[in-house]
Amino acid sequence: SSTAAPRFAGYRSIASPDGHMLISKGARDWTQLVGVRPLLSESTRRRLLGDITRPGFEWTVDRHANFPTTDVEVHALPWLDAEMAALLEAEILPSIERLFATDQRRLFVRDQFVVKYSGGGGGQASLGSHFDESCFSFVIQLNDPGEFTGGGTLFAHATEALSVPQGHCLLFCGYQHHEGVAVTEGCRYILTGFVDLRDEDEKVRPFYGTLPGELPRPHGAGSHDFPSPHLPTNLARLQRAYGGAAGTELLEAIAHQPPALPHVDTERLASRCANFLQSGLVPDEKFYQFLQATVGDGTREDESGRRGRAGACPSEVTATI
Ligand SMILES: O=C(O)CCC(=O)C(=O)O
Numbered sequence: 001s002s003t004a005a006p007r008f009a010g011y012r013s014i015a016s017p018d019g020h021m022l023i024s025k026g027a028r029d030w031t032q033l034v035g036v037r038p039l040l041s042e043s044t045r046r047r048l049l050g051d052i053t054r055p056g057f058e059w060t061v062d063r064h065a066n067f068p069t070t071d072v073e074v075h076a077l078p079w080l081d082a083e084m085a086a087l088l089e090a091e092i093l094p095s096i097e098r099l100f101a102t103d104q105r106r107l108f109v110r111d112q113f114v115v116k117y118s119g120g121g122g123g124q125a126s127l128g129s130h131f132d133e134s135c136f137s138f139v140i141q142l143n144d145p146g147e148f149t150g151g152g153t154l155f156a157h158a159t160e161a162l163s164v165p166q167g168h169c170l171l172f173c174g175y176q177h178h179e180g181v182a183v184t185e186g187c188r189y190i191l192t193g194f195v196d197l198r199d200e201d202e203k204v205r206p207f208y209g210t211l212p213g214e215l216p217r218p219h220g221a222g223s224h225d226f227p228s229p230h231l232p233t234n235l236a237r238l239q240r241a242y243g244g245a246a247g248t249e250l251l252e253a254i255a256h257q258p259p260a261l262p263h264v265d266t267e268r269l270a271s272r273c274a275n276f277l278q279s280g281l282v283p284d285e286k287f288y289q290f291l292q293a294t295v296g297d298g299t300r301e302d303e304s305g306r307r308g309r310a311g312a313c314p315s316e317v318t319a320t321i
């Protein structure tokens, strides 16, 4: 894939090791930077499009209470889940770390899903102005923008929607207001991810910007709830934090040792692990399901996905780039 700078009239582009940084002419704050980089291989892209355009493919429409999308969780396609876990570790989280000067060891994935926008009345065509309940978000363009009319990601600080080439990925601060512009013809497919930063309030606050109110607790960035372990990348992070332990060993480590993850409250997880150990069950794939069902946001998976986007509220920009 090409690393040439995609050109957008409303943006200035600066080459970076991860691709390009786009700075809209209206940007006043470094949290308004948008990273754009090639990401998906041609074979992954084609395989995914093949899967989701198969007749009878089942989309969900009610996973997010606010600003719902027609989507499907990455988790529903195990091969994709595995590929995304590898891409997150090797590419996406390191890019977020470099672009936003954060610490990738403190990043956890809250949600990942494929979205379908349909022009011509066949389904959802757009997504209204909102902010994501995560410090960072990524949007990967799956199909060729030549296949649809309209579409793209429009930031409140910009005048032009970004529609990047197929396989390219946008990285941005989720608390910046943005919208999915209406597709008027054809279909636009993207893969969206919400990535939270678990860190000290003062590290999180700059990303929250001037949104009114407190830092979004307990479910947003800076929250101390446990990251959803049904995402393999989160489970891998958990295992690493406990010295590579897996299975029973991981359960024991969590149950008996102090939390190894800074600023994540693993108390509830620890007591559940202790109970699981007492039950005498062997942590095979049930262990995975157990983590999925009992921790994460403390809810079942389908409920945890409902907290993804929040309503629009006025945002002012104060700092300068
Ligand atoms: O359509 C887009 O590019 C934006 C998608 C988005 O903002 C979201 O899924 O939360």
Ligand SMILES: [Fe+2]
Pocket: 130, 131, 132, 137, 178, 309
């Ligand atoms: Fe969004």
